[in-house]
Amino acid sequence: xxxxxxxxxxxxxxxxxxxxxxxxxxxxxxxxxxxxxxxxxxxxxxxxxxxxxxxxxxxxxxxxxxxxxxxxxxxxxxxxxxxxxxxxxxxxxxxxxxxxxxxxxxxxxxxxxxxxxxxxxxxxxxxxxxxxxxxxxxxxxxxxxxxxxxxxxxxxxxxxxxxxxxxxxxxxxxxxxxxxxxxxxxxxxxxxxxxxxxxxxxxxxxxxxxxxxxxxxxxxxxxxxxxxxxxxxxxxxxxxxxxxxxxxxxxxxxxxxxxxxxxxxxxxxxxxxxxxxxxxxxxxxxxxxxxxxxxxxxxxxxxxxxxxxxxxxxxxxxxxxxxxxxxxxxxxxxxxxxxxxxxxxxxxxxxxxxxxxxxxxxxxxxxxxxxxxxxxxxxxxxxxxxxxxxxxxxxxxxxxxxxxxxxxxxxxxxxxxxxxxxx
Amino acid sequence: xxxxxxxxxxxxxxxxxxxxxxxxxxxxxxxxxxxxxxxxxxxxxxxxxxxxxxxxxxxxxxxxxxxxxxxxxxxxxxxxxxxxxxxxxxxxxxxxxxxxxxxxxxxxxxxxxxxxxxxxxxxxxxxxxxxxxxxxxxxxxxxxxxxxxxxxxxxxxxxxxxxxxxxxxxxxxxxxxxxxxxxxxxxxxxxxxxxxxxxxxxxxxxxxxxxxxxxxxxxxxxxxxxxxxxxxxxxxxxxxxxxxxxxxxxx
Numbered sequence: 126x127x128x129x130x131x132x133x134x135x136x137x138x139x140x141x142x143x144x145x146x147x148x149x150x151x152x153x154x155x156x157x158x159x160x161x162x163x164x165x166x167x168x169x170x171x172x173x174x175x176x177x178x179x180x181x182x183x184x185x186x187x188x189x190x191x192x193x194x195x196x197x198x199x200x201x202x203x204x205x206x207x208x209x210x211x212x213x214x215x216x217x218x219x220x221x222x223x224x225x226x227x228x229x230x231x232x233x234x235x236x237x238x239x240x241x242x243x244x245x246x247x248x249x250x251x252x253x254x255x256x257x258x259x260x261x262x263x264x265x266x267x268x269x270x271x272x273x274x275x276x277x278x279x280x281x282x283x284x285x286x287x288x289x290x291x292x293x294x295x296x297x298x299x300x301x302x303x304x305x306x307x308x309x310x311x312x313x314x315x316x317x318x319x320x321x322x323x324x325x326x327x328x329x330x331x332x333x334x335x336x337x338x339x340x341x342x343x344x345x346x347x348x349x350x351x352x353x354x355x356x357x358x359x360x361x362x363x364x365x366x367x368x369x370x371x372x373x374x375x376x377x378x379x380x381x382x383x384x385x386x387x388x389x390x391x392x393x394x395x396x397x398x399x400x401x402x403x404x405x406x407x408x409x410x411x412x413x414x415x416x417x418x419x420x421x422x423x424x425x426x427x428x429x430x431x432x433x434x435x436x437x438x439x440x441x442x443x444x445x446x447x448x449x450x451x452x453x454x455x456x457x458x459x460x461x462x463x464x465x466x467x468x469x470x471x472x473x474x475x476x477x478x479x480x481x482x483x484x485x486x487x488x489x490x491x492x493x494x495x496x497x498x499x500x501x502x503x504x505x506x507x508x509x510x511x512x513x514x515x516x517x518x519x520x521x522x523x524x525x526x527x528x529x530x531x532x533x534x535x536x537x538x539x540x541x542x543x544x545x546x547x548x
Numbered sequence: 549x550x551x552x553x554x555x556x557x558x559x560x561x562x563x564x565x566x567x568x569x570x571x572x573x574x575x576x577x578x579x580x581x582x583x584x585x586x587x588x589x590x591x592x593x594x595x596x597x598x599x600x601x602x603x604x605x606x607x608x609x610x611x612x613x614x615x616x617x618x619x620x621x622x623x624x625x626x627x628x629x630x631x632x633x634x635x636x637x638x639x640x641x642x643x644x645x646x647x648x649x650x651x652x653x654x655x656x657x658x659x660x661x662x663x664x665x666x667x668x669x670x671x672x673x674x675x676x677x678x679x680x681x682x683x684x685x686x687x688x689x690x691x692x693x694x695x696x697x698x699x700x701x702x703x704x705x706x707x708x709x710x711x712x713x714x715x716x717x718x719x720x721x722x723x724x725x726x727x728x729x730x731x732x733x734x735x736x737x738x739x740x741x742x743x744x745x746x747x748x749x750x751x752x753x754x755x756x757x758x759x760x761x762x763x764x765x766x767x768x769x770x771x772x773x774x775x776x777x778x779x780x781x782x783x784x785x786x787x788x789x790x791x792x793x794x795x796x797x798x799x
Binding site: 465 | 598599619621622624625627628633634636637644645648649651673676689693
């Protein structure tokens with residue numbers, strides 16, 4: 126064995142050892158879970174597959190549909206390299222050997238595709254080594270493997286015009302059960318073309334690939350050491366890493382720069398919280414309006430349902446406000462470090478209150494229609510939440526320490542106030 | 549003097565960092581803040597950007613104490629030593645955001661992108677940039693602001709020779725525009741190229757300040773003495789050398 130391969134093996138062993146040392150309990154849990162799932166599959170799923178006597182067309186087209194979607198997703202939506210190589214290898218090993226490594230990894234990928242194809246064709250056709258089984262196996266394998274080759278090409282050459290090949294493959298997959306041999310021949314032709322192109326013609330986009338591999342390596346190291354702080358930071362970084370190029374700004378930026386910044390930041394980093402709040406609000410709205418839920422003992426009283434609804438509005442309000450406060454905090458903190466903001470405190474508060482107030486008022490209007498509350502009550506509720514927003518943001522700018530200590534008490538007081546005054 | 553630092557003292561966690569700092573800077577002048585690691589250079593700059601408050605003493609810009617100047621009238625821009633950026637915004641969005649905050653500044657985003665070769669990196673987030681490119685972004689952001697005083701903490705860190713040359717030229721142009729510039733640096737030969745005045749900081753104290761000629765006269769050194777040699781002499785590591793220089797001068 127050549128020296129560099131020996132070193133790579135030693136490195137892999139060390140890395141695995143470190144991973145096991147640092148993540149022993151999660152790995153053990155995973156092994157136990159895998160064993161349970163594997164056992165269940167062998168006991169329950171295997172006999173079902175054995176009972177399948179002929180090709181099930183419904184399952185067949187379902188699997189094909191899923192594979193077409195998967196292929197589209199990895200080639201045109203979330204394009205990631207199919208082959209992963211350590212960044213250190215990219216730096217220290219010469220190009221010819223890197224190409225050898227890529228070829229070896231490709232063989233590994235092909236083996237995976239073969240195994241996956243066997244499983245899928247067994248699900249469709251049962252375990253019968255007949256012509257149909259082999260045909261389905263071949264066609265699934267060709268799709269999976271060509272998808273891998275295509276995403277490798279698209280990743281490095283940044284070409285999206287291969288959508289034609291994907292379309293052709295998808296059509297072939299749909300008609301393949303009817304025109305057997307013709308489809309296989311076309312599929313093999315495309316696969317061979319991609320193979321020759323990827324390993325003979327394609328130039329690797331070294332800068333992009335190295336950058337991506339470095340990032341993956343950072344994440345892997347953080348995972349190996351179970352460093353949750355770093356993992357959290359990388360998760361944030363990953364969210365904004367693959368942004369689409371967009372070099373246009375609306376005039377909105379020049380009128381309301383802080384809102385522009387806040388909406389981008391919340392969309393990229395904090396939208397999950399707001400979506401969660403919205404889902405909670407929808408569920409509580411459903412509980413309030415649909416008699417189906419009222420059979421549950423604790424939901425029989427209207428007051429409790431109303432409180433839940435109000436609580437969910439309050440949750441959306443808090444989560445939105447929390448996202449805004451985080452943004453405000455980040456801007457103010459960075460301003461003290463040198464990323465100055467030449468805007469007065471009052472204007473900062475004014476700009477930051479636009480989004481939460483819009484959401485609160487929107488909710489208020491929905492509630493007015495759903496709950497049939499009087500407009501005065503809704504206005505009162507909205508007014509309380511608007512005042513709370515302004516107070517919260519103002520305290521964040523002026524007396525941050527006070528807010529850190531008393532935020533929870535303030536929130537409860539506002540919630541109870543809204544509850545008492547609106548009902 | 550446009551900027552005046554008067555009797556500034558600062559202690560962190562009861563440990564004194566800066567003692568009786570007094571200096572001034574004129575408009576259209578580049579001042580080099582020079583000193584070894586831990587001398588208090590970065591702390592001085594942090595006081596000047598209001599990151600921290602001095603225990604006593606005043607920092608005056610124009611006629612106002614900096615702590616009485618409102619954030620919307622802040623005449624200072626800053627190139628930090630440790631990059632400060634928004635993690636979620638791309639390079640291009642950073643530039644546009646800062647430009648939107650300072651529309652009155654005539655410097656355009658496009659001109660800065662060209663000047664600092666940022667074109668290839670516009671769609672990247674700052675954490676994906678190399679050290680040099682990140683430094684270029686910090687400089688570009690600082691130049692996009694409306695300011696009278698430019699403070700820079702090790703601005704040449706990570707820059708390649710071409711970018712160093714460009715930054716030097718930019719600083720010289722800013723000087724012509726009557727900006728007041730204070731640069732903290734370790735690169736003495738670079739500082740010697742474009743600084744008008746020097747402040748030598750050692751162990752939290754100013755050990756010498758003035759133009760190079762004034763310092764040479766005070767230290768009784770000859771005209772050919774480089775800034776590096778002055779520095780070594782001032783921090784006490786070049787006593788023998790300084791002695792030789794003084795002898796030469798007497799002769």
